[in-house]
């Protein structure tokens with residue numbers, strides 16, 4: 293049984309990633325704020341999904357919570373940094389707290405999770421990290437500047453970490469989805485027709501395929517769009 297941290301596992305893409313990993317027989321340390329949602333998810337899976345209720349905006353809480361969860365699980369094989377937040381609104385309408393929260397959840401916490409997990413992976417001879425970016429990590433969008441900035445930041449983080457840790461058999465992959473049919477940004481999950489937005493379950497299966505690449509191959513970055521997305 294392999295053990296993975298999945299952040300943002302209470303709903304959306306992360307929930308599907310957790311369910312599918314558990315369905316493959318792996319164990320998931322499932323991170324999100326919504327403890328009830330995580331418990332409900334765990335109830336499906338015979339102990340394979342372990343709730344780790346944690347607010348990634350609380351920087352100082354991250355290391356102790358994750359180290360305790362990893363110790364209880366007996367080790368860690370990798371992490372999927374999936375949690376992300378963003379609002380579509382004019383740059384000047386964000387308040388300072390909101391800006392800092394986007395920076396921390398989307399980028400600062402990803403670095404922190406990597407800093408917790410990487411020593412474990414190096415000590416056990418390798419592992420995998422997947423960072424969920426966005427197609428907005430490689431292009432601009434007005435009225436999404438803070439979010440776009442964090443996803444551009446993830447691009448640099450991902451490829452730099454890969455180059456720093458590949459000699460120690462750690463593979464680091466950036467997954468850039470286009471529009472996903474989730475409640476991201478205040479919408480409602482499951483409203484799409486499968487053409488203009490990616491189905492979370494289908495996208496999750498593509499993400500998990502990255503974990504199955506032969507050991508000598510690293511998929512450094514993939515971008516997945518729904519065929520019907522107009523703006524790419």
Ligand SMILES: NC(=O)c1ccc[n+]([C@@H]2O[C@H](COP(=O)([O-])OP(=O)(O)OC[C@H]3O[C@@H](n4cnc5c(N)ncnc54)[C@H](OP(=O)(O)O)[C@@H]3O)[C@@H](O)[C@H]2O)c1
Pocket residue numbers: 299300301302303304305306307323324325326327329346347348349374375376377397424425426427468469470471472473474475476477
């Ligand atoms: N939806 C899209 O169109 C789209 C497109 C491209 C990329 N993406 C990226 O895909 C990833 C998943 O997005 P999604 O669409 O599945 O979003 P979602 O449905 O809004 O789910 C976001 C997840 O992140 C968790 N989260 C948010 N703030 C958190 C915090 N402070 N601490 C811990 N967990 C937190 C949420 O759990 P709690 O609320 O319980 O904490 C939830 O489980 C994100 O990185 C997003 O940027 C999304």
